Amino acid sequence: MSQKFDVIVIGAGPGGYVAAIKAAQLGMKTACIEKFEDKDGNMALGGTCLNVGCIPSKALLDSAWKYHEAKEDFAVHGIGVENVTMDVPAMIARKANIVKNLTGGIAGLFKANGVTSIAGHGKLLANKQVEVTAADGTITVYDAENVIIAAGSQPIDIPPAPVDQDVIVDSTGALEFQAVPKRLGVIGAGVIGLELGSVWGRLGAEVTVIEAQDKFLPAMDEQVAKEALKIFAKQGLDIRLGARLTGSNVAKGEVTVSFTDAKGEQQMTFDKLIVAVGRRPVTTNVLAADSGVTIDERGFIYVDDICATSVPGVYAIGDVVRGPMLAHKASEEGVMVVERIAGKKNQVNYDLIPGVIYTHPEIASVGKTEQQLKSDGVAVNVGVFPFAASGRAMAANDTAGFVKVIADATTDRVLGVHVIGPSAAELVQQGAIAMEFGSSAEDLALMVFSHPTLSETLHEAALAVSGQAIHIANRKKR
Ligand code: FAD
Ligand code: AMP
Numbered sequence: 001m002s003q004k005f006d007v008i009v010i011g012a013g014p015g016g017y018v019a020a021i022k023a024a025q026l027g028m029k030t031a032c033i034e035k036f037e038d039k040d041g042n043m044a045l046g047g048t049c050l051n052v053g054c055i056p057s058k059a060l061l062d063s064a065w066k067y068h069e070a071k072e073d074f075a076v077h078g079i080g081v082e083n084v085t086m087d088v089p090a091m092i093a094r095k096a097n098i099v100k101n102l103t104g105g106i107a108g109l110f111k112a113n114g115v116t117s118i119a120g121h122g123k124l125l126a127n128k129q130v131e132v133t134a135a136d137g138t139i140t141v142y143d144a145e146n147v148i149i150a151a152g153s154q155p156i157d158i159p160p161a162p163v164d165q166d167v168i169v170d171s172t173g174a175l176e177f178q179a180v181p182k183r184l185g186v187i188g189a190g191v192i193g194l195e196l197g198s199v200w201g202r203l204g205a206e207v208t209v210i211e212a213q214d215k216f217l218p219a220m221d222e223q224v225a226k227e228a229l230k231i232f233a234k235q236g237l238d239i240r241l242g243a244r245l246t247g248s249n250v251a252k253g254e255v256t257v258s259f260t261d262a263k264g265e266q267q268m269t270f271d272k273l274i275v276a277v278g279r280r281p282v283t284t285n286v287l288a289a290d291s292g293v294t295i296d297e298r299g300f301i302y303v304d305d306i307c308a309t310s311v312p313g314v315y316a317i318g319d320v321v322r323g324p325m326l327a328h329k330a331s332e333e334g335v336m337v338v339e340r341i342a343g344k345k346n347q348v349n350y351d352l353i354p355g356v357i358y359t360h361p362e363i364a365s366v367g368k369t370e371q372q373l374k375s376d377g378v379a380v381n382v383g384v385f386p387f388a389a390s391g392r393a394m395a396a397n398d399t400a401g402f403v404k405v406i407a408d409a410t411t412d413r414v415l416g417v418h419v420i421g422p423s424a425a426e427l428v429q430q431g432a433i434a435m436e437f438g439s440s441a442e443d444l445a446l447m448v449f450s451h452p453t454l455s456e457t458l459h460e461a462a463l464a465v466s467g468q469a470i471h472i473a474n475r476k477k478r
Contacts, residue, residue, distance in 0.1 A: 002129070002140075002141050002142055002143050003142050003143070004029075004142070004143040004144065004145075005028075005029050005030060005031045005116070005142060005143070005144050005145070006023070006028035006029045006030065006144070006145045006146065006341075007019075007020070007023040007028050007029070007030045007031075007144065007145070007146045007147075007148065007338070007341065008030075008031050008032075008033065008122075008130045008142055008144040008146075008147050008148070009023075009030070009031070009032040009033065009147075009148045009150055010033050010122035010123075010124065010130065010147070010148070010149050010150060010151055010286065011032075011033070011034065011047060011122075011149070011150035011151040011152055011282075011318075012032050012033075012034035012036075012045040012046065012047060012106065012117075012150075013046065013047020013048055013049055013050075013150060013152045013318060013319075013327075013330060014046070014047060014049045014050075014318070014327040014328070014330045014331045014334075015047070015150035015152070015317040015318030015319070015330030015331060015333060015334045016032055016034075016047065016148065016150030016152075016317075016318070016334065017032060017045055017046065017047070017106050017109075017110075018330075018331040018334040018335060019148050019150060019317065019334030019335070019337060019338050020032035020110065020115045020334075021109055021110070021113050021115060022334065022335050022338040022339070023115075023338045023341070024113040024114050024115045025113060026338060026339070026342045028338075028341070028342070029116075030114075030115050030116065031115070031116040031117075031118050031142065031144075032045075032110065032115055032116070032117055032118065033118045033119075033120060033121075033122035033130065033132055034047075034117070034118075034119065035119070035120060035121045035122070036051060037135070038051075038100075038103070041135075043117070043119040044103045045103050045106035045107055045110070045117070046099075046102060046103040046106050047150075047152050048152050048153065048154075048319070049327040049330075050099060050102045050103050050106070051099055051103065052171065052172040052175060053171070053327070054327050055098060055099060055102060056095045056096075056098070056099055056175045057171075057175060057192075057195055057196065057199070057358070058358060059094065059095040059098050059099075060091060060092075060095055060175060060199045061195060061198060061199050061202075061358055063091040063094065063095070064091075064198070064199045064200075064202035064203050065202060065360060067084065067086050067202065067203060068202040068203075068360075070084045071084045073397060076397050077397070086180075086203060088177065088178055088179055088180060088203070089178055092175075092176060092177075092178065095175065118132055118142075119134060119135065120132040120133050120134040120135065120140075121133045121285070122151075122286070123285060123286055123287070123288055124147055124149065124286065124287050124288060124291040124293060124314065125141070125288045125290070125291060126288065126290040126291060126292065128143065128144045128145070128146070128147050128311075128313050128314060129141050129142065129143055129144070130142045130143075130144060130147060131288075144313075145313060146313045146314070146315070146341050147313065147314045147315070148314075148315045148316070148317060148334070148337055148338075149286060149287075149293070149301060149309075149314070149315070149316040149317070149320055150316070150317050150318050150320065150330065150334065151281070151282040151283065151286045151320050152281075152282050152318060152319045152320065152330075153279040153280060153281050153282055153319035153320070153325055154279060154280060154282055155170035155171055155172070155275070155276075155278075155279055155280075156277050156278045156279060156280050157170070157275065158187070158245065158275065158277055160245045160246050160247045160248055160257075160258075161187060161245060161248045161257065161273060161275050162248075163275055164250065167250045167253060167254065167255045167271075167272060167273065168248065168250065168255055168272075168273045168275060169272065169273070169274055169275070170274070170275055170276070171192050171196060171274070171276055173274075174196045174199075174200075174272075174274045174276075175196075177200070177272065180200060180203045180204050180205050181200060181205050181270070181271035181272035182205065182206065182271050183205070183206050183208075183254075183269065183270045183271050183272075184197065184200050184201070184205040184206065184207045184208070184270060184271065184272050184273075184274070185207075185208050185209075185210065185255070185257055185268060185270035185272070185273040185274070186207060186208070186209045186210070186273075186274045186276060187209075187210050187245050187257075187273065187274070187275045187276060187277055188209075188210075188211060188275070188276040188277040188278065189209045189211035189213075189216060189217070189239055189241070190276060190277075190278060191355075191357050192276040192279075193209060193211075193274065193276035193277075194209070194232075194357055194359050195357065195358050195359060196274050196276060197209055197237060197274070198237075198358075198359045198360065200272075201235070201236070201237060202360075206236075206238075207236075207237050207238065208238040208239075208240065208268060208270070209237060209238065209239045209240065210240050210243045210245055210257070210259050211239065211240065211241050211242075211243060212242070212243065212244040212245070213241065213242070214241050214242040215241070216228065216229045216239065216241060217229075217357075217363075219369075220363065220365060220369065220418070221365060221369040221370055221371070221404060221416070221418040222369070222370065222371050223370065223384075223404060223418075224363060224365065224404065224418045224419075224420045227401060227402065227420050228359075228363055228420055231361065231400050231401070231420070232359070240259070240261055241261075242261050242262055243259045243260070243261040243266070244259055244260055244261075245257060245258070245259045246258045246259055246260055246265075248273065253271070254269055254270065254271055255269065255270050255271075255272075255273045256268070256269045256270075257269075257270065257273060279319065279325055280298070280299055281295075281298070281299045281300050281301070281319055281320040281321075282319075282320065283295050283299045283300070283301060283320055284299070286320075287301075291311070291314075292309075292310060292311040292314075293309045293310065293311055293314055293316070294309070294310055300320065300321055300322055301316040301320050301321050303315070303316050303317075303321045303322070305347070305350075306336060306337065306340055306347065307321060307333050307336065307337050308337075308340075315337045315341075317330055317333035317334050317337055318330030318333060318334070321333075323350060323353070324353060324355060326353065326355060328353070328354075329348070329353050332348045333348055336348050349436065351367065352366055352367065352432055352435055352436055353366070354366040354425075354428050354429060354432050356424065356425040356428070358425070361398070361400050361401045361420050361421045361422060361424065362419075362420070362421070362422070362423065362424035362425050363419070363420045363424055364418075364419050364424040364425045364427070364428035365416070365417065365418040365419070365428060366416065366417050366428050366429075366431050366432040366435065367406070367414070367415050367416035367417060367431070367432075367435055368406065368415050368416045369406075369416060369418065370382060370404075370406055370416070372416075373406065373415060373416070378408065378409075378415070379408070379409035379410065380406050380407060380408060380409050380415065381406075381407050381408075381409050381412075381441070381465045381466065382404060382405070382406050382407075382465065383404070383405045383407075383441065383460075383461040383462060383463065383464030383465035383466075383469065384402050384403070384404045384405075384461060384464060385402060385403050385457045385458075385460035385461040385464055385469060385471075385472060386399075386401070386402040386457075386472065387399045387400065387401050387402060387403075387421040387422060387454075387457060388400075389460075389471050389472050390452075390454065390456060390457050390471075391451075391452045392452040392453055392454050392456065393421070393422055393454060393457070395452065396422060398421075398422040399421075400420075400421060401419070401420035401421025401422070401424070402419070402420065402421060402457075402461075403417070403418075403419045403421065403427060403457040403458050403460075403461040404416075404417070404418045404419070404461060405417055405431070405441055405444070405458070405461040405462050405464070405465055406418075406465075407440065407441040407465045411440070412440040412441050412442055412465070412466075413438060413439070413440055414431065414434055414435050414439050414440065414441055414444065414462075415435075417430075417431025417432070417434075417435070417458070419431075419458075421454075421457070422454055423454045426454075427454060427455060427457065427458050430455060430458055431458065441462045441465035441466065442462075442466065444458065444459065444462035445459065445462045445463045445465070445466070445468065447459065460472065
């Protein structure tokens with residue numbers, strides 16, 4: 001007879017590993033199946049996020065930022081640094097070490113919580129059975145009361161630029177360059193393209209971003225997107241909007257791409273090309289034909305508000321289902337599903353999932369944008385406060401951008417917080433906390449904020465909603 005678990009999780013990314021730990025904490029007999037192997041052939045937990053996503057990209061962004069600061073910004077503070085050098089292989093090795101520590105940490109957490117870790121490729125069969133194919137081809141079938149599919153996503157490849165992980169790379173390859181490319185092309189001005197372009201741009205690459213859409217960051221608040229485009233252009237990022245890649249040719253270690261834009265057919269040559277045109281859910285070969293779980297035309301598993309599939313006892317979370325492809329969204333769905341299985345009430349608030357782009361300045365947002373609210377016919381009051389008027393930002397010589405608070409014109413309830421500037425991610429999180437508690441702009445305005453902090457910009461933007469900001473001239477009068 002096959003071994004039976006209360007919960008089997010397929011995939012150990014931030015969705016799957018968090019779900020597995022939570023299930024074990026709630027007393028369920030839990031197994032988590034993971035197929036990802038590190039360079040040494042050992043199973044690596046943590047998924048895209050820990051191995052080739054959030055964490056390694058931020059490790060490199062931070063290294064690159066320190067280099068940039070030493071080279072460009074220290075002088076303003078009266079600090080002279082001669083002969084600033086960089087050692088790209090050392091940066092990559094530092095990143096690899098962080099990844100190793102974190103993935104090892106998950107293995108430790110599995111052990112501490114009693115999660116059974118199973119290495120291999122998992123596939124959901126009928127009747128909540130899960131088949132696992134190990135690296136040596138051995139097949140084992142397990143039974144489960146509940147199955148959670150958390151197989152994540154992978155980069156989309158496009159025919160005009162086939163990835164060879166040498167000259168043309170995806171996001172994974174772009175985290176492994178051993179030297180700074182002189183000319184770097186990036187296809188796609190989305191979150192990943194901008195972050196990876198920033199890493200290598202800060203280290204000295206000439207970066208050109210080719211983006212098919214005419215509008216920059218169309219999902220972001222328009223005012224923020226406009227400011228971002230202005231700042232990136234000033235930083236020397238060459239962003240070509242309305243430019244669709246049509247082909248590429250690799251020869252002699254460089255790549256010549258063809259694209260069409262308003263000026264017609266264009267060509268550019270790069271030393272490396274990063275293809276960052278989005279990610280697709282991993283649902284091929286995860287569901288047997290008779291599993292009963294259904295997917296849409298783009299490969300996403302159909303789920304309801306609580307991540308239940310059409311098969312009772314089978315759930316799907318994270319990048320394999322609708323919604324933003326974000327690690328924190330995946331984790332919260334994992335917790336929600338497991339708590340529901342345990343009979344608890346829990347519902348992810350899909351209206352309040354913050355999103356961040358870790359460029360410099362950072363861009364972050366939570367809630368609705370001004371254009372969304374306008375198209376929904378909601379009357380709003382808006383407060384904006386620039387970092388240029390913040391003492392703390394000035395002290396840090398980091399004054400680009402602003403904080404924007406949007407509140408309902410009738411109830412004053414905060415409906416959106418959008419930030420471009422230093423520590424945007426942290427400031428937006430404060431907005432998210434306030435919004436989760438149903439805060440009005442006035443509630444935020446009445447709070448005491450430490451001085452001098454970047455957080456004061458959120459305070460002032462909340463005050464500006466009703467024309468009461470102190471440290472700028474209010475556009476709106478009380
Ligand atoms: P994944 O993390 O993709 O994990 C799925 C796991 O399932 C993988 O380990 C995979 O090997 C395994 N798997 C798949 N199929 C099977 C199978 N059949 N059997 C066994 N195992 C299987 N998000 C953020 O929130 N913040 C960021 O800053 C951020 N930065 C990013 C930067 C980059 C470069 C990239 C690529 C992504 C970034 N993301 C970021 C997105 C984030 O990584 C994903 O949204 C998140 O990892 C999704 O979690 P998940 O658990 O759904 O899937
Ligand atoms: P994201 O989905 O946020 O990762 O962003 C991916 C970006 O890539 C989107 O803005 C797409 O418009 C863009 N994109 C997709 N295909 C192409 C293409 N062939 N040429 C240029 N940009 C593209």
